[in-house]
Amino acid sequence: MAVRSLDAFARMSIGRAFSSGVGLVAGGFLVLLVLVALLAPWIAPFDYAAQNLMNANAAPAWPHLLGTDEFGRDVLSRVIHGARTSLSVSATAIAISMTAGMALGAAAGYFGGFFERAVMTVVDLTWSFPDILIALIFVAIIGPGLTSTTFAIAIAYLAQFTRLTRAQIVRLKRETFIEATINLGAKPTHILLRHLMPNAIAPVIVVGMLAIGDGIVLEATLGFFGLGAQPPTPSWGAMMSSGTAQLFLSPWVIIFPGVAVAVTVIAVNLFGDELIRALDIRDRLRGA
Amino acid sequence: MSNLLEVRDLSKRFTSAGGPFRKARSMHAVNGVTFDLPKGRVIGVVGESGCGKSTLARLILRLIEPSGGGVNFDGDDLLAKTPGQMRKLRARMQMVFQDPYSAIDPRYTLTRAVAEPFEVQGVTPAKPMAEEVADLLEMVGLNPGLATSYPHQISGGQKQRVGIARALALRPSLLVLDEPTASLDVSVQAQIIGLLEDLRAELGLTYLFISHDLSLVKYFCDEILVMYLGRVVEALPDTSAPARHPYTRTLMESTFEPDPKKRRLIAPLEGEVPSPFDLPPGCAFADRCPKASALCRSETPELSADNGHAVACHHPI
8 A cells, every 4th residue: 555655656756757848858868778778788789899990980980870989999889888887887876875875864863862963974074075086995995997986976975865864854753743653652663664764755866866967977087087997898988088089080989978978967967857846845955 | 530640740841952152051841740630531731832731741641751750641650661661551642733734644645544553553453444444534523435535635624633533543541632723723623622522422531631722721621720831820620710820810811702792801911921941030920910029029839729729829819
């Protein structure tokens, strides 16, 4: 019963987010992008790692629609596989960050006192480190690669989710229905899991959705500096990095992954805004 | 008749921590409240907003921890209970809240809200849950067809009825009513009061009725406690007893009379309620009292009973 009503609510809201023109275009693009990422090996016209030095730096033309890079690899295939890397790294990182942030924020907001101050101080500390520095720490510990990138992104956004969840819980805790339920004899776990979390989750999910866009940019940045995906794994950031060398000789190598990042992030943000509107939670996203 | 509830010298002091730029402050929200509530009776607690009525209700149900005093509920010393024992006991002492608009989780259907007491207490009702919920809704005068509605789809009066159904689901013996009609329209108020009267007769309930509306309390209750700034200043043994405390007198004189021939000029109380953080010595009402003397400003009057009618005043009427 509970799950069904929650589902109905979520379905309704997502449906409403798609109902505007902007929401339809942005949301449609994102659905398409996820499909492309999932089906990359079947969609990509060429092997993303196959080199052909005879045909290096070829301009966009049939059969290499987006041209080839300095090793003669097909740029389109690499952008398609790059979507897979970017989306999965960003989504995994945000999922980790959101789960940890919700747990920490909910516990801090619910129990309060010294525990709350300790958690919030540590979480705020992570916010004071630049994202790149966090990534460097992970690279130093476990070496460059997607795992480091994932953890770096997860930690970079931890504070945001923790603070937002805590703010929701603190606000909800004062509602009469919480006191009424305590007075029925409910345990703290019941209050937290059946009342506080379900009412706090909507804005956190929307911020998570928006953070996936930021995570893609951060993943691209780390890839650009060589801290993320290692060759030959295609990543939008790493592709742009290698493209800088031939910026004037073969601009398509840097332009197409750049366009992919830009369009994806714009789509995520536009759809996120539509979701905020559909869920009517704009005021709840402030002050966190 | 035995007492369902015995409240002894119940006090609550709220303190705000001091820091480098502000002084630590404390206030006595509830100060030495003592009374007995016999089974089946209705006691009204009346006073201005901020006098500690709602805090008193929450102290009695131990929703906030008292700073001093004791509460005995049906032979159980509530303050000696562990959290687990307290949760079990709550099934027998329920509360109806002032704000019905936020008293139900907005994501809960009425069915889920009314079934929650059983879920929380781990009680399986005698009848199937759907039937039990329908019966409870019907008992509080709601159409069982509303069971699948969400709180935002029903009116304030209907929400308050749901609040009452939730409170009565586990068949409590004590019901604390914290201004249950204060945020409702007058016509709806009358319906809710009527419903509460019927339920009391039907289920043999004992009520502690908290309100700022003296005429409502006089209509609804058997006994009346008048509170002023955290203290009980007068305990009227019945609703027709004449006021002996000057504050009660002013409260009674400031209620409107429906009969225009009996209408009279209402003399408003002079002065302001003193800040509870900075109470003057002696009687807290002295500054607003026409009968105040030097004694009133130096010594706090104790509640003393005369024929079951207690008053805390140096110069009772």
